[in-house]
Amino acid sequence: MTKRALLAAVLLLVLLPVAVGLGGTILPALSSEPWRELFATPGLARAITLTLFTGIASAVISLGLAHLLLAVYSARLARERLRAAMLPLLATPHLALAIGVALLLAPSGWLLRALSPWLTGFTQPPDWATIQDPWGLSLVLGLVLKETPFLVLALGSALTQVPSERLMLQARTLGYRPFKSWCVAVAPLLQRQIRLPFAAVVAFGLGNVDVAIALGPSNPPTLAILLWQWFTDPDLSRRALAAAGAVMLTGLTALALWALHALAARVRRLWLRHATSGRRHDSTVAATLFANSIGALLLATGLLALIALVLRSLARAWRFPEFLPRSIDMNSWSNALATLTPALEGSVGLALLTAFVALLVSLWAAETLRPLPQWRTRLAALLFVPLIVPQFGFLYGLQVALSALRIEGTWTAMLLTHLLFVLPYVFAFVVAAHTALDARLPIVARSLGASPTATFAKVTLPLLARTSLQALALGFAVSLALLLPSLFAGAGRFITFATEAAATMTSGSLRSAAVYGSAQALLPLLGFAAAALAGALVFRRRAGVPA
Amino acid sequence: MTTLRLRAASLALGGEPLFAPLDLAVASGEVVSIRGESGSGKSSLLAWICGVLPPVFTATGTVQIDADDITTLPTEQRGIGILFQDDLLFPHLSVGGNLGFGLQRGAGALRRDERHALIDAALESVGLAGLAARDPATLSGGQRARVALLRVLLSGPRAVLLDEPFSKLDPRTRAQVRALVFERCRAAGVPTLLVTHDANDVAAAGGPMIELSLP
Numbered sequence: 001m002t003k004r005a006l007l008a009a010v011l012l013l014v015l016l017p018v019a020v021g022l023g024g025t026i027l028p029a030l031s032s033e034p035w036r037e038l039f040a041t042p043g044l045a046r047a048i049t050l051t052l053f054t055g056i057a058s059a060v061i062s063l064g065l066a067h068l069l070l071a072v073y074s075a076r077l078a079r080e081r082l083r084a085a086m087l088p089l090l091a092t093p094h095l096a097l098a099i100g101v102a103l104l105l106a107p108s109g110w111l112l113r114a115l116s117p118w119l120t121g122f123t124q125p126p127d128w129a130t131i132q133d134p135w136g137l138s139l140v141l142g143l144v145l146k147e148t149p150f151l152v153l154a155l156g157s158a159l160t161q162v163p164s165e166r167l168m169l170q171a172r173t174l175g176y177r178p179f180k181s182w183c184v185a186v187a188p189l190l191q192r193q194i195r196l197p198f199a200a201v202v203a204f205g206l207g208n209v210d211v212a213i214a215l216g217p218s219n220p221p222t223l224a225i226l227l228w229q230w231f232t233d234p235d236l237s238r239r240a241l242a243a244a245g246a247v248m249l250t251g252l253t254a255l256a257l258w259a260l261h262a263l264a265a266r267v268r269r270l271w272l273r274h275a276t277s278g279r280r281h282d283s284t285v286a287a288t289l290f291a292n293s294i295g296a297l298l299l300a301t302g303l304l305a306l307i308a309l310v311l312r313s314l315a316r317a318w319r320f321p322e323f324l325p326r327s328i329d330m331n332s333w334s335n336a337l338a339t340l341t342p343a344l345e346g347s348v349g350l351a352l353l354t355a356f357v358a359l360l361v362s363l364w365a366a367e368t369l370r371p372l373p374q375w376r377t378r379l380a381a382l383l384f385v386p387l388i389v390p391q392f393g394f395l396y397g398l399q400v401a402l403s404a405l406r407i408e409g410t411w412t413a414m415l416l417t418h419l420l421f422v423l424p425y426v427f428a429f430v431v432a433a434h435t436a437l438d439a440r441l442p443i444v445a446r447s448l449g450a451s452p453t454a455t456f457a458k459v460t461l462p463l464l465a466r467t468s469l470q471a472l473a474l475g476f477a478v479s480l481a482l483l484l485p486s487l488f489a490g491a492g493r494f495i496t497f498a499t500e501a502a503a504t505m506t507s508g509s510l511r512s513a514a515v516y517g518s519a520q521a522l523l524p525l526l527g528f529a530a531a532a533l534a535g536a537l538v539f540r541r542r543a544g545v546p547a
Numbered sequence: 548m549t550t551l552r553l554r555a556a557s558l559a560l561g562g563e564p565l566f567a568p569l570d571l572a573v574a575s576g577e578v579v580s581i582r583g584e585s586g587s588g589k590s591s592l593l594a595w596i597c598g599v600l601p602p603v604f605t606a607t608g609t610v611q612i613d614a615d616d617i618t619t620l621p622t623e624q625r626g627i628g629i630l631f632q633d634d635l636l637f638p639h640l641s642v643g644g645n646l647g648f649g650l651q652r653g654a655g656a657l658r659r660d661e662r663h664a665l666i667d668a669a670l671e672s673v674g675l676a677g678l679a680a681r682d683p684a685t686l687s688g689g690q691r692a693r694v695a696l697l698r699v700l701l702s703g704p705r706a707v708l709l710d711e712p713f714s715k716l717d718p719r720t721r722a723q724v725r726a727l728v729f730e731r732c733r734a735a736g737v738p739t740l741l742v743t744h745d746a747n748d749v750a751a752a753g754g755p756m757i758e759l760s761l762p
Contacts, residue, residue, distance in 0.1 A: 371602055440635055443599050446622035447629045448649040448702045455623075458648070462639040544638030544684035 003368055007375070010365060011382055014420055017398050018386050024397020025246050034244035043220030048252065051223040054136040054216070055206030056256055058143035063198055065144065065294060066151035070159070071182035072291040074168060082295075083156060086149035089302040091528050093481030094210035095501055096521035098142045099513055100305030102214040103312050105130050105138060108320050110308045116321035125320050131215050139216040145302055146211070147201045151194070157432055158193035162186065180282035184275035191268060199257055200387035206253050207390035210483050210498075213505055223249050227392050232487075243396060250393035257388075306521055313514035336515045339500060343516070347480055347496040348523065350411070354418040355475025359468055361423065362430040367456055370439070376431055383427055386420040395488040402489060409493035417489035418479045426475045433467035434460075436546070466535040466547055473531035477524030497523075548575045549613055551596075551627075551706040551738035556608035557762075558588050558595060565591065567762040568608065573706070573738035578729055578752040581742045583759030589742040592759075593708045596740070597629050598622040612705050628704030628737075630712040630728070634695040636683040642670070642694055643679030649702035669697045673727065689720035696728055700735055707732055709741040713748060725751050 028034070038044070073082040089097070104110045108125035116122040131138040164186045171181035209228045216222050221229075223245065230242035312318070313332055315325030333340070369376040386394075398417065402408040437460065445455040461468075483498040490499065501516035539545040551573040558565045565588030573579045583589040594600045596610050599622055609618045610625075617625045628649075636645050646666045650657070657665070666679055673693045683691060692712070699707060712728065713721045729752060732739040741752050749756050 438633070438635065440631055440633070441637065443597070443622070444629065444631070444635050445637075445648070446599070447597050447625075447627060447704075448698065449623050449626075450648070451623055452621075459637055459639075463637075465639075539639050542639050542682050542684065544636075544682070546638075 007365065007368065007379070010361060011379070013416070014383055014423060015385060017401075017416065017420060018389055018394050020401045021394025021396070021398035022250070022389065024400040025243050025250075025393055025395075027243075027397070028240045029244040029247045031240070034240035037241045038244045038248065041226070047220040047223050047226055050136050050217060050220070051206055051249070052252065052256060054139045054143070054212075054222060055202060056260070058140045058147060058205045059198065059202040059260075061140065062144050062147035062151050062201060063194075065148045065298075066155055067187055068287065068291045069148070069152055069295055070155050071179055071187070072288050074164065074178065074182050074186070076165065079156060079159075082152065085295075085299060086152055087528065088306070088525065089145060089299065090149040090153060091477050091524040092146075092302070092306065092521045093477075093498065093524065094142075094146050094208065095213070095481070095483055095498055095505075096309065096517040097146055097302065097305060098211040098214035099501065099505060099517040100309035100521070101138070101142050101145065101301065102131050103308040103510070103514065104301070104305045110304065110311075110323075113321050113323050122321060132217050134217050134219075136217050136222070139212055139222070141301075142211040142215040143205050143208070145298055145305075147205070148298060151197060151201065154194055154197035155190055157428070158190045159186075160432070160436075161193060162189045164189075175280050177280070177282050177284045179284040179287045180280070183271075183282075188268065188272060188275070191264065196381060196384045196388070198260075200384060202257055202260060203253050203388050203390055206256060207249055207392055209502070210481075213502055223252070224392065228484075231392075231396060239396075246390070246392040246396055249390050253390045253393075309514050309521060310518045312511060313518045315511070332511050332515045336512060339495065340515075340519065342495045343497050343500050343519075346414075346490075346494055347498070347520075350414050350418060350494075350496065351476045351479035351523075352472075353411075354415055354422050354479040355426070355472045357415065358419060358422045358426040358475045359430065359471050361419075362427040362471065363434075363461070363464065363468070365427065366431045366434040367460065370434075370442075373435075376435075380424070380428055380431060383424040387424055391484045395484055399488040399491065403491065408489065409491040413489045414486065414494055417485045418482060421482055421485055422475045422478045425478050426471050429471050429474055430464070430467060433464055433546070437463055462539070463546060465538050466545070469531040469535050469538075470528075473524070473527040476527040480520055480523055549705050549736070549738055550574050550611075551740065552611040553596070554609045554611065556592065556595070556610070557606070558591050558600070559605045559607075560588075560603065562605075564762045566759045569757070569759075571740075571757065573740055575736045575738055576733045578732060578739040578741055578754040580749040580752045580754060580756045581740065581759055582744060582749060582756060583742070585744065587759045587761075589759055590710055593629065593710050593740070593742060596708060597627045598625055626703075626705035627708060628699035628702055628706070629708040629710060630695055630699055632711045632714045634683075634688075634691040636691055636694060636698070638684060640683075641679065642675075642681045642683055642686070643667075645683060645694060645698050646670070646679075646701055649698040649700075665701070669701060670694075673697060687720075688716055689724055692716060692720070692724045693727065696724075696731060700731055700737075704737055706738045706740070709739065709743075711743050711745075711748075714743075714745065722751075729753070 069082060070079065073079050107128050107130055112120065112122065112125065167185040168181050171185040172178065176184065207224050209224050212222050212225050216225060227242050227245045227249065230238045230245065311325065314328040316327045316329050316331065318325035365379060369379065399408055402413045407413045441459055442455045445459045450458060480497065483502055486494060486496045486499050497516045497520040501513050501520055504512040504516060553569055553571040555568045555570060557568040571579065581589050591600060591604055595606045598620065600606055609616050611617065612626065637648065640648065643666050646669060647662060650662055650665065670676055670678055675690060675693060683694065686694065713725050716724055725748065741748060743749060
């Protein structure tokens with residue numbers, strides 16, 4: 001069976017690096033020395049608490065908000081508007097958005113400048129911990145800002161698999177108001193489908209550097225930031241310590257996922273008891289008001305953060321409390337151009353290549369698995385593995401393996417590593433559109449004499465042209481956002497916007513960080529805009545071609 | 548003269564046969580109707596005949612066109628055209644493009660202008676003259692059904708399967724399209740197999756009727 005062999009190859013492409021990576025990370029942590037050193041780290045208990053708190057709180061809040069938003073915007077049209085509104089937040093990389101939020105909310109940030117000195121009386125930035133607060137609240141905010149739109153999208157695509165509108169109508173004709181109808185009739189059905197995306201959100205929340213580097217507390221920081229410091233330490237003897245820490249983070253993630261899974265079962269029971277109590281009254285008005293305010297607040301924060309980011313990259317001198325910089329220029333951009341050029345080549349070239357390969361693999365796998373729908377679901381789930389295992393858990397080991405193969409820092413290594421993270425998104429997107437196509441169309445084409453290849457090329461592919469364009473933009477955006485994968489697989493030699501933004505952020509060079517962050521934020525938006533434009537142009541005279 | 552023949556055809560789902568083994572011959576220009584309740588396996592039977600039976604089913608028996616056993620041929624080599632209850636015109640192709648797609652097998656060696664002439668004449672013969680450049684999405688249901696019929700016939704099928712092709716049309720269009728489909732299939736001299744649960748379809752088909760029964 002060549003089909004099975006090829007499918008096995010795809011899985012191998014994804015699962016082997018994770019397995020090898022995990023092994024390579026565990027190996028140096030097998031002796032007791034690094035563990036003794038790890039447990040002697042000052043503030044470790046606090047770092048662990050912070051990690052668990054920020055990771056779990058941000059994931060749970062994001063899931064709650066996503067449910068709330070979809071409950072209120074449950075009508076199809078409203079849902080589409082909600083998704084469109086969320087797109088800028090979705091497209092912006094974690095790191096760029098976090099830098100933007102830091103520039104917005106810091107004591108010297110844009111928000112306080114807007115209120116100073118006329119309202120606050122400040123002529124100097126106050127000594128407040130509005131970001132990088134010791135409790136990690138700003139870190140939670142930054143994560144919620146990114147994960148809520150992601151979960152809205154994930155819930156939205158899960159919705160296509162349940163007859164939500166008919167269920168809502170049924171509940172409403174039984175006397176339930178819209179919000180409660182959603183809670184009792186639709187939300188419980190989404191729990192299964194949302195499991196993997198939610199697990200990915202939890203794992204990212206617990207193990208991220210991208211957001212914590214800009215918004216997380218510093219003394220002590222989260223476990224992930226400690227790992228980042230140890231892994232990037234020029235003193236190579238810290239690698240074993242870092243590996244032990246990575247193993248610990250992986251364990252904590254597994255523990256958190258297990259606990260949340262157990263908790264979800266209990267919440268579900270309580271929820272269903274409440275749902276079947278027959279009580280009709282609910283809080284539709286309050287829920288709508290709350291959802292609207294929170295939605296608007298998230299969106300405004302995100303957009304203002306992006307503006308603050310771009311403004312900071314252009315500002316020459318920007319003293320507190322001036323609302324706008326006194327002069328702007330492109331100096332940082334032209335200064336950065338020297339490094340921007342390789343970053344542009346690395347980031348953009350790599351992102352395009354990764355997106356394209358991911359699209360080809362996804363189209364091919366979706367087509368091959370057409371007669372085997374249960375395998376399609378399984379493959380989608382297995383492809384999610386690299387998103388659920390903490391990045392630190394396998395990226396270090398993977399780097400060791402890549403360097404043993406003498407390919408670390410090469411395009412091959414970067415492509416293979418980026419694919420691990422891009423493929424699950426692109427495949428899920430492509431497969432949803434592929435499944436939505438009427439399965440009888442290719443049958444008609446075959447019965448008219450077209451071979452399977454011709455059928456794919458002349459019928460399936462054109463009908464998926466718009467999907468493919470959007471999938472390319474999606475893959476492009478995901479690849480541009482990747483920080484740790486670029487760092488590890490690139491072995492410090494492969495420069496991307498993400499690696500440069502993080503490096504300048506840690507060295508405290510805010511303006512440079514803003515330049516790289518802006519570039520990292522604007523490119524995905526450009527990508528989505530280009531996909532939308534091209535999508536509007538292809539088949540513009542054919543009303544029946546799917547969007 | 549062509550004959551579509553099923554010998555001891557039987558489908559099973561999870562080891563349970565769906566209907567008693569079926570023997571059947573459809574002659575050129577004849578329309579044979581198969582009736583059965585929903586779930587009786589009549590659409591799956593058509594899927595098997597054109598070679599797209601989902602792998603959850605198992606099938607025994609043979610499909611023949613004249614002396615050729617086509618049971619294991621790939622769909623595109625069977626020469627069996629099918630009309631579904633939806634017209635399933637390719638939405639990314641023009642009306643003429645859809646017809647050209649079907650024409651390729653029967654008349655691959657034609658010159659471009661010859662193909663266009665064939666397509667235009669076909670459209671004209673069903674009262675759709677001059678619509679070749681149109682987007683199929685802009686046609687009415689009855690018009691689309693007629694284009695779908697032309698597309699099948701222009702592909703030069705050796706047999707035609709009809710899977711409740713009229714059930715989604717409104718009553719007035721239905722009678723017209725039904726009459727046209729039967730008339731054209733007879734005129735083309737192809738064996739035609741219709742599955743339906745509508746007694747009016749069977750009456751209009753005018754050929755033998757087979758009731759799919761449990762084994």
